[in-house]
Amino acid sequence: MRLPEFDYIAPGDLGEALKLKNEKGAAAWLAGGTDLLVNLKQGVKNPDLVISLKDLAELEGITEDPGGLTIGSMTSLIEVMQHPAVLDHFPALAEALRSVGAVTLQHYAGTIGGNLLLNTRCRYFNQSRFWRDGFERCLKMGGQKCLVVEDSKECSSVCQSDGAVMLAAYSAMAILKSAGGQRRVPVPDLFSGKGEAPFTLTDDELLTGVKLFFPAEGTGAHYEKIAWRSAMDFPLISAGALVSVSKGKIDRARIIVGAAAAQPIWAAEAERMLVRTAAEPEVLGRAAESAMVQCGGSIVNNLGASDEYRRDMVGVAVRRAVRAAFAAAGA
Ligand SMILES: Cc1cc2nc3c(=O)[nH]c(=O)nc-3n(C[C@H](O)[C@H](O)[C@H](O)COP(=O)(O)OP(=O)(O)OC[C@H]3O[C@@H](n4cnc5c(N)ncnc54)[C@H](O)[C@@H]3O)c2cc1C
Structure with missing residues (x-):
């Protein structure tokens, strides 16, 4: 399967990236691309512009303060999994990320931000355009019905992110930035509960990181x-x-x-x-x-x-x- 045509830009400055997204809301953020690029190839996402986060150094790495850890959204899964403070205080997050895909994906591309914002999935949706053409358009593709549950007006696609579950269990906060400012929301509040549009981020927002608080003794x-x-x-x-x-x-x-x-x-x-x-x-x-x-x-x-x-x-x-x-x- 080939990628469709789109414009691509990799800003080196966070302010520039946020300004660009503010102007072109329908553009897609690209982190490691292990979900987004598959979605583009399958034709389930069709942005005119893809904004890569790869040159934004401030989104990478893990910082520790007396209360906990802040993990930049572009930090690779492997870096999170192997970080001593994560292993000490949040071992089950490391466990969850270790179960994502396979070693290649954890080492070379997958990021914690992309994992948390993994698109919802369904066996009628995560298919090639050719396969999907054999059916009516489903709700997630802008159609009128769900192909799984007859007569349902709600998309039943599923959040299958491993990281999201443990970040929510550890009561992590998501840090969101836009050209207009910054806000923090508990991880569960990132989700709308609607399969067709699963996240509550506004079009101009970027997840810059997640904040984890050290759990109490015992x-x-x-x-x-x-x-x-x-x-x-x-x-x-x-x-x-x-x-x-x-x-x-x-x-x-x-x-x-x-x-x-x-x-x-x-x-x-x-x-x-x-x-x-x-x-x-x-x-x-x-x-x-x-x-x-x-x-x-x-x-x-x-x-x-x-x-x-x-x-x-x-x-x-x-x-x-x-x-x-x-x-x-x-x-
Ligand atoms: C074969 C295969 C197996 C997989 N197995 C698993 C699995 O077992 N468990 C699992 O959880 N995942 C799995 N994945 C999905 C995926 O590889 C991982 O979830 C990965 O961590 C996604 O990170 P990424 O950086 O590649 O995200 P991307 O593909 O770059 O991004 C994913 C989505 O998040 C958005 N996004 C990314 N970063 C930001 C940001 N900072 N702010 C706002 N939006 C953002 C993108 O626009 C996109 O919509 C698998 C993928 C493949 C191809």
Whole structure:
């Protein structure tokens, strides 16, 4: 498949890049290109202008302050995965990124910003133009109906980013800049919940980085990914869990389910069930069941595995993630 024609520019100055995007809102930001270039080749995105971020040095690298880490959006997945402070304080983020694609992708191109803003996916959408031409245009392609759920007026494509789940579980903040200023939003608020337009960023905004806050002593976290293959495969379902434990009991829990909807899902009810428990099997079972019920409605048969299987896997992933997070907390 060939790339379509588009104008390309690689500004060396952040102010210039933001000004350009402000003037040409429909332009696309290019980070590592491992998602965007595939989307361009498949004809599911057709920007006239692509603005590369590769020469913007201020978007790269990890800085530490007493409260936490700021990771520039253009930092490669491998740099995040191998950074000593990430391994010390956010090991489950490293785990999640280690499961992205394969080593080549993590080393040479994929960035943390591109991973967080990965386009939502669906088996009717992530196909060649030739394949898609055999069907009516779906909602994500500007058509009138969803090809997965008959009569639905909502696009059911799915956020399959591994990094987004753990960034949300660690309560990271996204740092957004535009020509008009800067704002910070909790990672879950980056997502609109709508498959056809999955992000809340305005046309002129750039993700410059993410801020992570050091978790308290006695906190453990884990990322659990369920996919057909152990490499080069997006999650069918995933779960990120973070628990703070004192005197053998959970004080605070955070559970995020991935690949179940257009956005990572915050399983708040399941979290409440875990508080003041030692994650005993029976409690874990109830929490897992609650997450399955919460996510069940948005899981449809659009990723090459049945919806029943993926619903069941929510429970499995949540149970495994919480159990491992509890163990990692030293409990
Ligand atoms: C074979 C294969 C397997 C893969 N497996 C996985 C997987 O298992 N898990 C997974 O999570 N991903 C997977 N991916 C997707 C992708 O490679 C990774 O998510 C990667 O980290 C994306 O980063 P990138 O820098 O290449 O993003 P790009 O492709 O450059 O960008 C992705 C999107 O984000 C936007 N964007 C990028 N940076 C910014 C920014 N700073 N501000 C605003 N918008 C921005 C782009 O415009 C684009 O829409 C896979 C891809 C391939 C090709």
